[in-house]
Amino acid sequence: MLNQLTISELSAKLAQREVSAREATQACLDQIARVDGKIHAFLSFNAADALAQAEKADKAIAAGENKPLLGVPIAVKDVLAVKNQPLNCASKILGNFISPYDATAIEKLQAAGAIVFGRLNMDEFAMGSSTENSAFGATKNPWDITRIPGGSSGGSAAAVAAHECIASLGSDTGGSIRQPAALCGCVGLKPTYGRISRYGLVAFASSLDQIGPFTKDVRDSATLLGVMSGVDPRDSTSVPQPVPDYTKALTGDIRGMKLGLPKEYMIGGLDAEVKSAVAAAVKKFQELGAEIVEISLPHTDYAVATYYIIATAEASANLARFDGIRYCARVDGADPIELYGQTRGAGFGPEVKRRIILGTYVLSSGYHDAYYLHAQKVRTLIRNDFLKAFETVDAIVTPTTPTAAFKIGEKSDDPLQMYLSDIFTISCNLAGICGVSVPCGFTKNPKLPIGLQLLGKPFGEESLLRIAHAYEQATPWHKEKAAI
Amino acid sequence: MATGEIDVKYVAHLARLALTPDEEKKLSAQLGSILGYIEKLRELDVTDVEPTAHAVPLVNVTRADEIRPSLPHDEALRNAPRQSNGLFIVPKIVE
Numbered sequence: 001m002l003n004q005l006t007i008s009e010l011s012a013k014l015a016q017r018e019v020s021a022r023e024a025t026q027a028c029l030d031q032i033a034r035v036d037g038k039i040h041a042f043l044s045f046n047a048a049d050a051l052a053q054a055e056k057a058d059k060a061i062a063a064g065e066n067k068p069l070l071g072v073p074i075a076v077k078d079v080l081a082v083k084n085q086p087l088n089c090a091s092k093i094l095g096n097f098i099s100p101y102d103a104t105a106i107e108k109l110q111a112a113g114a115i116v117f118g119r120l121n122m123d124e125f126a127m128g129s130s131t132e133n134s135a136f137g138a139t140k141n142p143w144d145i146t147r148i149p150g151g152s153s154g155g156s157a158a159a160v161a162a163h164e165c166i167a168s169l170g171s172d173t174g175g176s177i178r179q180p181a182a183l184c185g186c187v188g189l190k191p192t193y194g195r196i197s198r199y200g201l202v203a204f205a206s207s208l209d210q211i212g213p214f215t216k217d218v219r220d221s222a223t224l225l226g227v228m229s230g231v232d233p234r235d236s237t238s239v240p241q242p243v244p245d246y247t248k249a250l251t252g253d254i255r256g257m258k259l260g261l262p263k264e265y266m267i268g269g270l271d272a273e274v275k276s277a278v279a280a281a282v283k284k285f286q287e288l289g290a291e292i293v294e295i296s297l298p299h300t301d302y303a304v305a306t307y308y309i310i311a312t313a314e315a316s317a318n319l320a321r322f323d324g325i326r327y328c329a330r331v332d333g334a335d336p337i338e339l340y341g342q343t344r345g346a347g348f349g350p351e352v353k354r355r356i357i358l359g360t361y362v363l364s365s366g367y368h369d370a371y372y373l374h375a376q377k378v379r380t381l382i383r384n385d386f387l388k389a390f391e392t393v394d395a396i397v398t399p400t401t402p403t404a405a406f407k408i409g410e411k412s413d414d415p416l417q418m419y420l421s422d423i424f425t426i427s428c429n430l431a432g433i434c435g436v437s438v439p440c441g442f443t444k445n446p447k448l449p450i451g452l453q454l455l456g457k458p459f460g461e462e463s464l465l466r467i468a469h470a471y472e473q474a475t476p477w478h479k480e481k482a483a484i
Numbered sequence: 485m486a487t488g489e490i491d492v493k494y495v496a497h498l499a500r501l502a503l504t505p506d507e508e509k510k511l512s513a514q515l516g517s518i519l520g521y522i523e524k525l526r527e528l529d530v531t532d533v534e535p536t537a538h539a540v541p542l543v544n545v546t547r548a549d550e551i552r553p554s555l556p557h558d559e560a561l562r563n564a565p566r567q568s569n570g571l572f573i574v575p576k577i578v579e
Contacts, residue, residue: 100559194540207538236545237538305522316499323500325572330565335575337500345502353501358515360499361490371522376535378525383536415514416521432539458539 002027003163004481007072007220010166014061014071021061021071024166025054025115028073032118032164035484040139041149041159043078044086045118053115060113068227070113075165077156078119079126080211081200082106089202090134091124093322093347095329103200104235105169105211105228112227120168121155124349125319126176126204128152129421132412133351140408141184142482144446147405150180153214157184160214161449162484167224168214173204174307175400175425177212178437182400182451185439185480187468188214189221192458193432194239196225197232205314206237208307208429217478218438218469222246225461241459249462250469255289257467260393264300265424271403277441277450278399281471285397288470295393297385302378303427304419309362309375310430316359322347354415383431390433390457395467398424400437400451424453434461438468439477449477490515 002010002024013019029047036042050073057071076082079089081099083106088094102110109116123133131139131154139154141147142162149158153170157180160168170177172190181188189212196211203209213224226247231240261282266275282292324330324343331346333339348356362371389396402423411418428435433455440452452471456464472478492508492515503511557570566573 095563095565097563100555100562193538194542233547237540237542239540239542299528302525302528305525308518309522309525320500324565325574326560327563328565333575336577338502339575340500341497341502344500345504348501350507353503353507354511354514356499356501357490357492357495357511358518361495361515364495364498373535374525374530376537377530377533378528379536380533381528381530383539416517419518430536430539 003031003166005166006216007069007166007223010072011070021054021057021115022051024071025050025073028165031162035162036164038140038145038484039142039158039162040137041120041155041162041164042075043088043090043119043121043136043155046085050115050117053117057113057115065113067113068223069109071115072113072166073115073117074109075118075120075156075159075168076106076116077122077153077168077170079122079171079202080106080169082116086119087202088119089125090122090136091347091349091352092135093328093344097327101200104197104232106200108228118165120159123152123154124352125202126152126171126173127315127351127355129175129179129418130411131155132408133349135349138408141405142484143185143448144405146407147448148183148408150183150405152176154180156214157181157186157188160184160186160216161482163481167216167220169211170214171201171209171211172429173208173311174429175422177214178400178425178435178451178453179422181214181437182453183405183449185449185482186214186216187218187221187436187438187478188212189225189436190428190434191225191229191461192434194237195434195459195461196228197230197235197238199232199234203318205311206318207314208311218465218472219247219250221436222250222465244462246462246465249466251466252470252473254285254467254470257290257463258393259285259290259292259467260295260389260396261292262295262297262300262396262398264297265398267402267423269402270399273443274399274401274403274450278397278452281440281452282397284471284474288474293393295389295396297389297427299378299381299385300427303382303430304423306375306378306382306430307426308358308419309371310379312355312359313363313372314359316356316363319352319356351415379430382427386427386431386433394463396455398453398455400424400453404443404448404450428455433458434464436464436468438472440475441477442480490519
């Protein structure tokens with residue numbers, strides 16, 4: 001079962017000529033044929049193109065080339081531009097859009113030898129927490145197909161959990177990598193804002209968006225982060241920080257490291273099984289020699305409200321470009337204003353409309369200072385909470401989500417309840433720090449994955465991944481596979 | 485911060501978003517409850533707090549003003565809903 005391998009396992013087998021990239025790619029395609037009718041992680045994929053890339057990789061391997069991702073099939077969220085492939089953001093509005101260029105992260109994957117294939121389902125324009133907002137139908141959780149996989153990168157998480165690819169890419173604006181990773185039982189990393197270029201990532205909220213990997217273990221996340229990181233002249237918010245070999249940080253030794261437990265995260269809505277899984281993880285960290293200290297992030301309770309002002313304001317501006325002139329499925333009107341309105345009214349789904357209206361409102365004349373500027377100031381307080389905490393701790397430990405995966409349809413009629421399911425992940429984006437979700441157990445009945453979130457300092461991915469890896473290697477959770 | 489109703493029709497016009505009467509009604513109710521929740525930010529005194537627009541310590545990132553290759557003309561027009569003679573076609577703007 002080559003599709004079940006991790007990047008490091010597959011790379012080793014490819015290097016030893018035990019298997020070919022073509023066989024590995026075919027195994028992924030076979031798994032898609034077998035399970036994706038039930039899961040619906042993929043919106044589309046081009047099998048012939050994937051196999052052609054695999055054959056090219058096999059030739060390179062035969063010629064003795066050695067690249068970190070040579071011959072590894074990696075699938076992509078439908079929000080990243082891959083030249084000559086469709087890009088829809090799981091929305092009707094983009095019509096038959098074909099990307100004219102590659103995102104920088106995609107260029108880097110390809111330069112490292114990866115086989116980049118497939119368009120993974122998501123909430124429309126990355127707005128949502130369940131992938132139910134896709135215009136092309138919901139993705140199902142591989143652990144229980146009556147439940148949501150999380151979102152917005154639900155297709156990316158489900159595809160890795162169902163072993164339809166070796167790893168995948170997603171984007172995280174308020175938890176859209178970590179939350180679905182937690183609910184599907186994989187590793188999901190949101191790097192520090194500015195670590196990976198956003199060029200070619202369709203913008204939702206530009207000051208919060210970040211690209212990141214979904215993988216089967218922490219080592220693979222470290223590998224992908226190293227490949228994709230770095231300053232890019234095409235994204236002025238990418239930061240010129242050196243890019244270390246993140247896999248070298250995975251020593252397994254976390255003795256003497258300090259981990260903070262924020263008291264504000266022990267909220268009423270926290271599920272009892274999630275709570276006890278996180279408590280067991282904390283105990284495991286102590287056994288591994290880490291020191292646990294209680295910390296306070298006093299403005300936690302304001303994060304969701306702050307986020308829904310800032311993210312919607314930025315989205316309302318970013319999504320103005322979908323107007324039916326240069327691209328989009330145009331709906332004609334008598335004049336340009338009518339054309340814009342008709343095109344956008346017909347093309348956007350309900351959640352996107354909701355956020356555009358809210359974002360336009362908080363930026364509109366007379367309300368800008370009261371809502372948007374006020375929220376930006378609260379954002380400073382939230383960021384300062386974290387920077388202060390990181391003066392005394394190396395990382396912060398929390399649950400990734402308050403509950404395991406919920407039922408399809410359970411929250412889709414109540415936007416506010418849906419927003420509150422992101423309560424533990426949102427602050428990380430507002431503060432611009434890094435975070436990762438790793439599997440930390442299962443609920444009993446039904447058996448659903450639980451995620452542990454670790455939050456790290458800005459550009460502190462080495463420590464973050466070291467801690468996550470040490471925990472992972474000391475526990476069995478990441479080895480469990482969904483029965484699909 | 486002002487509480488209360490969003491004039492959805494007016495805001496939708498600002499956003500260039502044609503909504504059906506049903507959508508307007510539903511959005512008005514949903515946004516009312518979301519705005520009610522957002523009101524909690526008023527509890528905080530932010531008088532002397534600087535706003536955060538961005539979490540990275542970068543300012544004025546510039547590059548040399550040099551001619552470089554850009555997206556080729558035909559690629560830029562590739563996804564146009566209507567085009568002619570290498571141009572985007574739009575409805576009449578000036579009478």
